[in-house]
Amino acid sequence: MNEKVMRVLEYNKMKEQLLEHAASSLGKKKVEELQPYTTLEEARQEQARTTEGTKVLRLKGQAPLGGIRNIYAHVKRAQIGGMLNAHELMEVADTVYAGRRLRTFIQTMIEDEIELPLLSELSEGIVPLTELERAVKQCIDDHGEVLDSASAGLRSIRQQIRSHEASVRSKLEQLTRSSDQQKLLSDSIVTIRNDRYVIPVKQEYRSSFGGIVHDQSSSGATLFIEPQAVVSINNQLREARAAERHEVERILQELSFQVQEESEALLENTDRLAELDFLFSKAYYANAIKATAPALNDEGRLHFMEARHPLIDEEEVVPIDVELGTSFSSLVITGPNTGGKTVTLKTVGLLTLMAQSGLFLPVQEESEASVFSNIFADIGDEQSIEQSLSTFSSHMTNIVQILNDIDHQSLVLFDEIGAGTDPTEGAALAVSILDYVYQSGAKLVATTHYSELKGYAYNRTGVMNASVEFNVETLSPTYRLLIGVPGRSNAFAISKRLGLSQDIIQAAEKEVNADSRQVEQMITSLEEKRRSAEEDKLDAARVRRESEQLHRELEQKWTELENERESILAAAEKKAEEELKKARREADEVISGLRELQKQGHSIKEHELIEAKKRMADAVPEMTKRQKQIKKQAQKTAAIAPGDEVKVLSFGQKGQVLAKVSEQEYQVQLGIMKMNVKAEDMEKLKSEPAKQPARPVAAVSSSDPVRPELDLRGERYDDAMRKVEKYLDDAVLAGYRQVHIIHGKGTGALRKGVKELLKKHPNVKGTRDGGMNEGGLGNTVAELK
Template identity: 70%
Template sequence: MNARVLRVLEYDKMKAQLKMHAASSLGLKKIEELTPHTDFHKTKEELDRTQEGVKVLRLKGQAPLGGIRNISSHIKRAQIGGLLNASELLETADTIYAGRRIKAFIGAMTEDDIDLPLLKGIVDRIVPLTGLEQAIKRCIDDHGEVVDAASPSLRSIRQQIRANEADVRSKLEQMIRSSNQQKKLSDAIVTVRNGRYVVPVKQEYRASFGGIVHDQSASGATLFIEPQSVVNINNRLREAKVKEDQEIERILRELSGQVSEHVDELLENSGCLAELDFLFAKSYYARELEAVPPRLNDGGRFTFKKARHPLIEKDVVVPIDVELGDTFSSLVITGPNTGGKTVTLKTVGLLTLMVQSGLFIPVEEDSEATVFANVFADIGDEQSIEQNLSTFSSHMTNIVDILKGVDHKSLVLFDEIGAGTDPTEGAALAVSILDDVYEKGAKLVATTHYSELKGYAYNREGVMNASVEFDVNTLRPTYRLLIGVPGRSNAFAISRRLGLQESIIQRAEAEINAESRQVEQMITSLDEKRREAEAEEESAKKIRQDAESLQAELRKKLQELENQKNTIFQEAEKKAAAELEKAQAEAKEIIRGLRELQKQGQSVKEHHIIDAKKRLEDASPNLSKRHKEIKKQAKERQSFKPGDEVRVTKFGQNGQVLKKISEKEYLVQLGIMKVNVKVDDMERVKAERVTQPTRPITSVSAKPSVKPELDLRGVRFEEAMRQLEKYLDDAVLAGYPQVHIIHGKGTGALRKGVKEFLKKHPSVKESRDGGMNEGGLGNTVARLQ
């Protein structure tokens, strides 16, 4: 695509919005390199990739992409035998971990029968390299420091260092506590100069104190002296630290060598993570814009329904319906200035470029898009003072270049074609240019002020008029695009509305020739009929809404009656059961009396007693059975609508109604499954749509040893934010209710950055400054949720 066209259509501004959703510099680089595709199959594949990313976000809320680093330079330096420092090795391990985590995340979704073939194809190329990751993490901690456990030699050396440090500090502290020496000291402290432990001695006691001078204060009043008694210990300490540095270098070189053994896998992993970051950036952007995938065709036609320009605020932009390439291939838009003609052109152009870049677009469902080999645009004032060109000359120079490259696979956008010169000549030239583009088979959208072009669309097959609506009553444009209706001249109507004398308006109307007047009358008639049709459509919509509202109200009342009936029946059943129980008790009493008579020798037959008892039992109505039948009928009569939340009693789970299959059966979403459920097995929970979870459902393994505090003192700001992000994830997985972030006071920049980060993190419920016994302003306490 021509760079000037991308600039005119504000493609770079759209990419700036897209960059806000990248998780790493790898994704940012992919977005920087993004240009529209001109191949239909490549465009279709990119849209399908974005579709899978959107599906992941819909089901899981977000994708785990934290920890991705650009390690290309680290890998290449290791490949040629270079030594990677601890931070570079840690970034390599973090990137390996990020790849392993997203691979497991996508793998778990596919195991749950979620169809993600393109995403799975990317993550299948990621090599876990768990051994290399563990080797680095075993030797280097989250702060980028080589740990004691990196090697037995390093542990032994550091034990020697600690022992020597303790020894020298002990001797010096004894010295500064001595009453004989305290008067010779400027301050009773032990400090370090040039890597050696020293004490501050007053200048006048230099000769009597002895030892080696390593430094002095700015005033010269204090000398920092290493007493002779600790020189040997300091020497041993210095030798141990040299050995420590040598051992650390050996460990880093060994790890760098392991990295060099996996150069190809690491480069492939980085490439896959860049693709994934880019893919999910497009998916997050689609969610932000509330964009949808259009149906793609290779027939050169598009239909954008309720299309919105992505760079205009959603609550400000007026959606438009625009189509091209089906019944007509050229669209001529007329209307007043500031009426939205240029925005319409830019919307068509930018949405086309977005589709060809694999991005969803802010339109309604069932919109359609196509793939053009070239998009040409002449929009805005391209006047060049340096070239001494007028507005007309500048536009014409651009149009000449466009006409050289136009073919049947092109989309051409002209803004105010033919403007800037004599109206008669300009209109004639515009007609000729439009004819040339039309004859080459290109798709064309053009805006104009010339009334001659209104008739042009009527006289050419395949050309359609359109206009931006203008409300004469308010004297303001509505920004609606009306296809099939040319723009009418509002000059006389506006003048009359503003109070210009009728006689002047009539004389002006008399100056208009009969043909122009006839065209205006025709346009006015069309406009009136359109308004009548819209009014009737609005009335029909209102009637339908009233009918639906009445139907819903009747359904609600019917349900209330059913509930009342069930309540009444239950009360009646309780009352009848009580009466029945009383009657049975009396019957039992009668039978007992009969038996007593029998025992006394009276003539009472056993079968008489049995018959009497059976007649009493048969007389009791089966109320429970009747009640169950009524409840079953009530359930069969109740109805659900798509979006209702129900409990499926058969499975004991809640789900969401997707659609009605029959009077007795519905299709219900249970987790990731869609199940046909009978109405008998459904109970309404609440009549509202199930919302997606806001937090991601990820499966990651927490590091076993997570401390309840994170010390960021002395860490660069960017590195501190990276460590803080990873630490919060580990702390949440470890189950800590709260953690301490130690950042110190310093300039306050790190403290401010930590507080801002904690406010935005989804796992942090609240944060506060540390108390008096918690480090005060140098510590921030975060409560996790």
Template identity: 75%
Template sequence: MDARVLRVLEYDKMKEQLKAHAASSLGLKKIDQLAPYTEYKTVKRELDRTQEGAKVLRLKGKAPLGGIRNITPHIKRAQIGGMLNAGELLEIADTLYAGRRLKSFIEGMIEDEIELPLLGEMVSYIVPLQEIERAIKQCIDDHGEIMDSASHTLRNIRQQIRTSEAEVRSKLEQLIRSTGQQKKLSDAIVTIRNDRYVIPVKQEYRSSFGGIVHDQSASGATLFIEPQSVVNINNALREARVKERKEIERILEELSEHVAGHTDELSINVDYLGELDFLFTKAYYAEEQKAVPPRLNDESRFRFKQARHPLINEEEVVPIDVELGDVFSSLIITGPNTGGKTVTLKTVGLLTLMVQSGLYIPADEDSEAAVFKNVFADIGDEQSIEQNLSTFSSHMTNIVDILKKVDNESLVLFDEIGAGTDPTEGAALAISILDDVYERGAKIVATTHYSELKGYAYNREGVMNASVEFDVDTLRPTYRLLIGVPGRSNAFAISRRLGLEEKIIQSAEAEINTESRQIENMITSLDEKRREAEQEMEVSKDIRQQAEQLHRELDQKLKELEQNKQNILKQAEEKAEAELEKARKEAEEIISDLRQLQKEGRSIKEHQLIDAKKRMETASPELTKRQQAIKKQAEKNRTFAPGDDVKVTSFGQKGQVLKKISDSEYQVQLGIMKVNVKAEDMVKIKEEPVKQPSRPITSVSSKPAVKPELDLRGVRYEDAMRQVEKYLDDAVLAGYPQVHIIHGKGTGALRKGVKELLKKHPSVKETRDGGMNEGGLGNTVARLK
């Protein structure tokens, strides 16, 4: 793409917005190198990558991109045998950890059966290199300082340094605390000059201490003296520090050689981490812009619905609907100045460039975009004083250059084509240019003031008029784009609104020829009909909304009715059961009385007792006909077969029976979920069996898969850190207010690592040690945001 076109379409300004979401200098470098692609397959791949990044953000909220550094210069220096300093080595270790964490994050999502084929392929090339990372981390702390544990020799040297420092400080402090010596000192302190411990002595007492003078005050009244009693200790201390410096250099050289042996893998890691940062940068930008992925085609056809210019404030921008390449290939936009014609051109051009850069566009769903080999634009007044070019000459220079390159795979944007010269000649020239570009098969969007071009679209196949709307009542543009309606000349209407005398206006109208007046009347008629159609559409929308509201109310009433029916049935069953129990008790009492009479000697046969009991059992109360009908219907509705459509009352959703688990429980498909539902919680809504789905649908458990604690005891340090990262993300998604990380006491390394990770993690609000009944120091409690 031509650099001038990218500039006038404000592509660079859009890239500045994009940079705000980059996590590293690698991502920023990718954005600086970004330019529109011209191959359909490449654009499709980049859009698919952005789509996978957006999916990750939608499901997880964020991607772990912290810690990525541009370590390319460090790699090159190590490759040629240079010694890296501690800070550079630490950046390499941080980048390795960041890559390993991001790789684990993406692979974890894939293991959870989330489709991320492009991201999965990219992270597969990242080499963990944990040995290098571990070696660096064991030698260098988070502040870039070499630790005592880097080597046994370094530990011994530093122990010697600490011992010597303590000894020299002790001797000097004894000296300055001595009452006999205090009057000879400018201040009772121990300080350092030239890396040696000294005391401030008054000039006149120089000879009282002996030793070496290392410095003096600005006035010369104070000398900083190393007393003779500590010279030998200071010498030993200085030698130890020299040894320390040499040992540190040896450790850095060893680590640098380790890095030099894996420069190829490190370079690959850097390349892919840059690509991944750039990918998620595009996804974050799409989220900020509320942008969507358009359908892509290679047929030079686009349709942007409710498209917004990304550089205009969301509260101020007026969305437009614009299309080209299907029914018509040229769009001629007319309308007043400051009405939005140029913004429309820039919106079409910039959104096309964004799509071809693999970016989502700020528009509504179902938008469509094309891939053009070239986008040309002649927009704005770029006259050159140095070249002594007028506005017309400047425009014509650009147009001549465009006509040399344009073909059937081009999109051409003309702003005020033919302007800056005699209107008659300019209009004729504009028509000829448009015809030439149209015949070459290019797609055209052009703006103009010329009334001759309003009739141009009516006389040319494949050309469509459009206009930016102007409200005569308020004398303001609405910035709406109206396809199919040429712009009206509002000069007379505006003049009337502003109070110009009617006779002057009528005189001016008489000067206009009949043909122009007929065109203006036709445009007015079209505009009125458009307004009527829009009003009718609004009325239809209101009616539809009312119908939807009525449907919702009726659905609610139906739910209430069903619930009332179930309540009545339940009450009837409970009442009948109570009456039955009462009858049984009475029967038992009668039998008991009969047996008592028999014991008293009265003649009652056993079979008579049995018959009496049977008669009383069959004498249980009957349900009313209405209750029987309700019960029969309920029993029928609670008998289900695979394929039956049912409504689960507790969820208020419709589903389909998959299989019978028991007499009172069934497995039901609700959307993407399979759930087990009690028969009494279901109502059959369709008698005809529906064919059971042929392919299984993933079952989602209704119980949270994450426990409120994570037990790391017995887990290796690196694996534990990875588990904590993933566990915190899962716990946040599960909605836990706080979690317990059980790491045990042990050597304290795992506990320290966990606390450091929790301290830096964005989802952790605060941490504390476990209480007496929570495992004490072996458990860290984290409150989540």
């Protein structure tokens, strides 16, 4: 992109705002290097990164970016064998920690099933390097000082230093506290000169202490002397400090060597942290200016809804709607000076540059931006005194260069085209330039105050008029952009409002030719129709909001009614089931009582027993008509599962459910066909019996179909005997002449018990073991009366 164009469109000022959101010098450098991309793929990739950054901020509030340092120079010096100082090593460790923390933060979000593919790719390449981080932090504190614990040797040396210092200070303090010696001193203090402990001695008493003179006061009256008594200890102290320096250098050199070994990973980490900081700075900036992601295309089509210039205060900026590249490729904006034409032009240009840079735009959602190979702009007064060019010449020089470079993938912005020369010639020249740009296929937004261009769009396809609104009542612009309406001249109306004589205004109106008056009348009519359309739009929006509110209320009521209906159905079904169970229990109790009487010798004939049981079964209370409806509806709408037998209503055929395709759709086998059927198009008939774990008592309901065999395998002895008794009664009622009792071979106890029970049972005529194809000794066949 042309640097002059980006300066004119204030792209660099926008980047200054973006810089404030970078957390490190690495991120700031990436912002400073930011340039618009010229291909759709690159722009979309950067937009996608910004989208993921804003998703993280929306879900987590912030990203942990603290501690990132620019360690490129440190690592490069370590690579060539240089020794890093303690502060530089701490910056390396801090950056390693920052990378590890940010990597963990992103990976945790991904584990929570939050989709962040681009952030995941960036973070996964960050190497933790925990050993290097631990080694540095064990040797260096947060203030950049090497710790005593960095090595055993350093600990020992520093203990010696502290011991020597204490010894020296003790001896010197004895001298300063002595009343005999105090009169020889300028001050009773112990100080340091040339890294050695000394005392201030008056010049005339120099020989009283001996030792070494290290310094004197500016007046010469005081000498800073190291007494002979502490020279030896000071020498030992200096030797210990020299040993400390050597040990510290050894430790730093060793840590620098570890940095050298991990240099490639450190450089890669730093690159990725710079990218992540830059990515999140774009996300933070999007939040700050309340921006949204635009849809991108490379077809020259843009549609900014409620667009705001990011450099204008949010409280002052007036949002505008701009579109281009749909039914028209050139937009000509007319209107008075200071009405906002230039701001509109700059807004279109800057937002396009931002979109191509991967930044979100301060526009409403579903806005659209295009990626152009070049953006050209002629905005503002480019007059050059050094080149002795007039305003018109300066503009024309710039326009000539633009016209030589444009193509069908260009966006061209002209401010006050043709200005600075004779109005008639300027207007004619402006028309020709606009025609040339249109024919080149480039997209164009131009501003002008020439009245001759107001009718330009009406005579050419692919060109649209627009204007900035002006409030005649307040004599001030509203800064609103009106697409499809050319700007009208407000000179007469403004003059009238300012008190100019009506006679003068009428005389002036006569001087205006008929064509101009006709254009003004047309524009006035358009504005009136626009205002009427806006009022209708507001009314329609109000009616729509009321309708949506009513719709939501009705949906809520419907949901409440459905929930209430389901509750009633469930309660009715539960009550019906309880009544049935109660009646069955009572019937079973009656039968058991009769059987006990029979065992006790009472004369009760078997057919009377069966008839009594039948009467008990007939005595089970029938469901009411309402309960039957409830039951039927509940069965119809019961949850359908694979294996269920259903009736497909639209075909009138029965089938079996094979699989669940979605919440409301199932795969059903109809004969030889498999097809997907909606849940509402099916009625559940029955389910496949599911295998249940053995229970202590397995009663056979009188309403269930009785099978010709009873399987006792796995049953306990007592439970099996009760089950055989109940089964024989049900089999007699069902009219079976022969039944199979499957007890298995096992230990033989169950087989023996079954045979004894059958032998004594009054309804059993005889028994035999099963044949070769009937289970052999594991099955007993009973002949019923």
